[in-house]
Amino acid sequence: MKTLQKTILALATGSLLTVGANAAVTYGNGYTGQPYVGAKIGQFDNDVNGDDPTAYGVYAGYNFDPNFGLEVEYVGSDDADLDNNAGDYDTKTYGAYGTYRYMFPNTALYAKGKLGVAKTELEADFDNGNNDSVSDTGIAGGIGLGYAVSPNFNVETEYAMMDSDADTKLLTVGANLKF
Numbered sequence: 001m002k003t004l005q006k007t008i009l010a011l012a013t014g015s016l017l018t019v020g021a022n023a024a025v026t027y028g029n030g031y032t033g034q035p036y037v038g039a040k041i042g043q044f045d046n047d048v049n050g051d052d053p054t055a056y057g058v059y060a061g062y063n064f065d066p067n068f069g070l071e072v073e074y075v076g077s078d079d080a081d082l083d084n085n086a087g088d089y090d091t092k093t094y095g096a097y098g099t100y101r102y103m104f105p106n107t108a109l110y111a112k113g114k115l116g117v118a119k120t121e122l123e124a125d126f127d128n129g130n131n132d133s134v135s136d137t138g139i140a141g142g143i144g145l146g147y148a149v150s151p152n153f154n155v156e157t158e159y160a161m162m163d164s165d166a167d168t169k170l171l172t173v174g175a176n177l178k179f
Helices: 003-022
Strands: 034-045 054-063 068-077 087-103 109-126 131-150 153-162 168-178
Touching (some): 054 087, 087 131, 109 153
Antiparallel strands (some): 034 054, 034 168, 054 068, 087 109, 109 131
16 A cells, blocks of 8 residues: 555544544533434436436445534546447546535434535546546535435435536435444
């Protein structure tokens, strides 16, 4: 493993441990902030003539109180076929968002909204040997519904849009674990 990779891994691990330690801090309103990690699966809807690729992703966040938080995510795809068997393409997004959750009264159901910035990359490999790619950063947002299965485990469904040259939309189902 290269030195830069080891350094980045050490910094990321230290950051997660620090976030976990900060979770023990109780704020003046009596609420303790809470970090979480999760995984999601779904489907990209790109402005490309071809099949929509299956999306796989991971995300992490921190809830400062029951409503407001921050979240980062990475979502990638498998290769999807272009029309007329011209080749295939894949999609990747990296995003950072502010989040808001509204808990419906007397239920474990909640609505979630997020707004932030995302980088979207599309890479196409054509059967004739040519390659093409689009990479753009822009405003991104999403809405979803979640259900708190237990105090530390949630499932969510979400629709997100990335405003970029790639004109990417994403529908996912995921689960996260709070710690």
